[in-house]
Amino acid sequence: MRLGHLKSALLIALLVLGLAVSGWVARQNNPRASALDSRKEVVFWHFWGGADREVVDGVVSRFNDSQSEFQVRAVAMPGNNLQAKLFLSIAGGDPPDIVNQDDPVIGEWASRRFILPLDDIASADDVRRIESFLFPAAKRLGLVDDRLFAVCNGLDIRALYYNKTALDQYGLKVPVSIDDLDAIARRVCPPESTGNESKTFGYLPDSRRLWAWGYVFGGSFMDESGAQPTIDDPAIVAAANWMQQYSKWYGADLINRFRAGDQSLPGKSFPILPVADDEMAGRYVVMMDGQWRTRDIAALVERRNSNSIPVPEFGVCPLPPPAGGRTDAGWVNGNFFVVPRGAKNAKGAVAFMKFWIGLDDAGQAARTCVAGGWIPVSESVVQHDSFQQFLDEQPLFREFVRLAASPNQYPIPVVRGAPLLKRTVEQAAAEIMTDVELSPENALKAANMRLKQAGVGR
Secondary structure: OOHHHHHHHHHHHHHHHHHHHHHHHHHHHOHHHHHHHOOEEEEEEEOOOHHHHHHHHHHHHHHHHHOOOEEEEEEEOOOOHHHHHHHHHHHOOOOOOEEEEOOOOHHHHHHOOOEOOHHHHOOHHHHHHHHHHOOHHHHHOOEEOOEEOOEEEEEEEEEEEEEHHHHHHOOOOOOOOHHHHHHHHHHHOOHHHHHHOOOOEOOOOOHHHHHHHHHHOOOOOEOOOOOOEOOOOHHHHHHHHHHHHHHHHHOHHHHHHHHHHHOOOHHHOOOOOOOOOOOOOOOEOEEEEEHHHHHHHHHHHHHHHHOOOOOOOEEEEOOOOOOOOOOOOEEEEEEEEEOEOOOOOHHHHHHHHHHHHOOOOHHHHHHHHHHHOOEOOOHHHHOOHHHHHHHHHOHHHHHHHHHHOOOOEEOOOOOOOHHHHHHHHHHHHHHHHHOOOOOHHHHHHHHHHHHHHOOOOO
């Protein structure tokens, strides 16, 4: 080795040694830093981006500061990359320790042994406490054959938003039955007048929401054992018939054109909101959507108040049932944690789950839900003072939280083939609403047979 190269090598070695010694001295003077270095890493994959990612990073930071045994490292994977990379990581023997997901995949992943049941990785006491802690809807999202394979950490609920100012204008009441909802539709936009292409409809059903209405009408999409699909349940057929009636009133083509207009609104605006400042109604007087739309309404109210523009009054109510249907019912989904097979730190993953949902600290979970505008998964978090203050400030959000505690909120069945089940139901509903000559009963029976042949179920 040349002398110049030797000197350079010695210099680098001395620098590395100096840095190592400095680090050692710093750790001796900072016990906290030393504890961090000795922690077991928990690799956490999630799909959040934008402002939601900041909320997630805040939870991770608080968890890491709360104890000295584990150190969570969050990895954001938005889009479709998460699932594909997860499968590859499991096959390669190097999966993350915990994953957050929101698609109806738990039944499929559990049947393929991609994920571990909670009772394999947590104590019996922790499993019992988590199951009793969760709302029924949150628990249902993670149960496969009565075993918890996923821990829900946030719920999405659908309800009806209504423009009370517009209802008052037409002399209509907030709907408490399916007949009330039909009356709103026919009064605001009489079927016989739609040749002029109405600017505002009272209400229009969405074919993708047969999930919600099927439950409201009293139906079940799987049998009690979860072994066989039952999307031709008479109550679900009744819901599909009711939805198709709107296409018969207004014409399927007109409804499709009107819905296409919803997509052209600026900035994906909530279609129930008036667009022009001189308007008090939007494209709908009543519309089904989730709790996240309360933000859109709050933004409209704030903007109009700041500019001294009249503001319509909005409200939220449950999906109104027919006679004999379910009250406070609907379709629920949400975010949930799973632990992949082969995870190296399942114990740390369970600790992080418990922290996030607030099993031992409801105030911590309430802080997360307030920051994200998310529905808690437990009544104890809902009742925390900080979350109650949030609800006082966001009154429309309160109805969604109340509905989250209802025993009549159901997810897409957590079974093998659930993604196919979801697509099949929505496709059948779209065909029923597009073709008014198509028998809903026959369409759903044919779809149900295809699902059985595909082996959907447990």
